[in-house]
Amino acid sequence: MPFTLATWNINSVRLREGLVAKLLEEEAPDVLCLQECKSPVEKIPLEGFAALGYRHIVARGQKGYNGVAILSKLPIEEVGDVDFARLGHARHVAAKLENGVTIHNVYAPAGGDIPDRDANVKFGQKLDYFTHMREHFGAERPHKAILVGDLNIAPREDDVWNHKQLLKVVSHTPVEVELFEATREAGAWEDVTRADIPSGNLYSWWSYRSPDWDAADKGRRLDHIWASRDIAAAAHGSRIHRPARGWEQPSDHAPVFASFDL
Template sequence: MPIAMRLVTWNINSLRLRLSHIETLATTLSPDVICLQETKVADPLFPAEALRTLGFEHLHYKGMKSYNGVAILSRHPITPLENLPNWHGKEDCRHIGVVLQTPTGPIDLHDFYVPAGGDIPDPIENPKFEHKLAFVEEVTTWFTTRKPTRSILVGDFNIAPLEHDVWSHKQLLKIVSHTPPEIERLTAWRDAGFVDAMRHFVPDTEKLYTWWSYRNKDWQKSNRGRRLDHVWVTPDLTTNLKAMSVLTEARNWASPSDHVPVVVDFTF
């Protein structure tokens, strides 16, 4: 009989500030694995014991003070992937990977936090945008040469690639996160060997968001969202996909992140 595995990915925007939200996720959703981005905590201060108390005995994380940071929390054994690159020559804690054990064999799980890219969509005028484009290009080349199999790739990619991944395709084409150069590069990365697991369940013609700006006080009424958070799988895992949901209600939690968790269920 197939065994279910629930995976959650979430840009938590400060793990220590929102540690109670992990407890909420653990008790209401019972995830097997939680992948976090923008943890904003240096490794010596990572709240490992508090997370183990919630049942996540297997932890892998890489963080820095105040910025970036990624973490994988698992109820099942994991083995860190070693010798991963420092993308664009920066040690800025934007990628970790593990080998996750499942009943049908090991799976590589990658957790990414792609640079946001600043406000000006010009790599010459804006070094942050240049960094973002170069980051995605380097990652794409790396995966292309490795031809991944049995792999899951999640995270905050800071790019909403499809027309209905944003509230207004026309108005956001010149806004960082939905510009053609970003979309082209993210599409090339996905085409390096992955399938969009969220759009496996929700057609491209339907709106799908995971982020709403803090600047919009009545975010629910205006619903000016973007899908910046993603889950990809290699084609050999598409038959293992069972269900997907976006925990939109998390945007209304006390002191919320501007992102909400994405939940994907697998069977193995």
């Protein structure tokens, strides 16, 4: 069963309902995973998405913060969530397709501005979140699974606009990158995007602070698609939909796509 999947930090699904609809109409992924929905589940604008063919949803929500949702044209079965680092946040939900593939939708903590857990509680929470993910997926390695989301870490030198300048900036510090890779390896996950696009600068996020984000192009690849090793070879067609970052009142993230022939 071939299908296309996209992941997008939407930065408020109610505020940007029109942008979600635009993506669904123009790109028509079979599954769209959203992060930072900033909405209780019951207030997510589902009717409009259903009218576009996305009648299946699993979600976890909070008022004003966090929140993850999986919208699907294909039937999906909810298979639960994990409260990584026991933060009590709506940051993970999982669903299974009829072909047996489990999709994990993750919104990792951003980590604040200071890369020191003693000086910055949020940075400590981020490290604890990935540590718990590493232990969880390492204890029982996933099979026939895909993990997507805003993981808030750009691991490679060509995943950021300037490696040296960002070594002390949260999202690209050595301690984060090391933990990120240890988490990926513990679960035997493959980086689908970089398997398809093995070299060259690649970004999915550009700061709102840049007056001309496109020209400056000071981006980071914070949004990821991983696949368990048993199905990673079935992935193809990876791309980042950069134009969405330039839509009216956009999210600061762009959607990331991959297709699977399973």
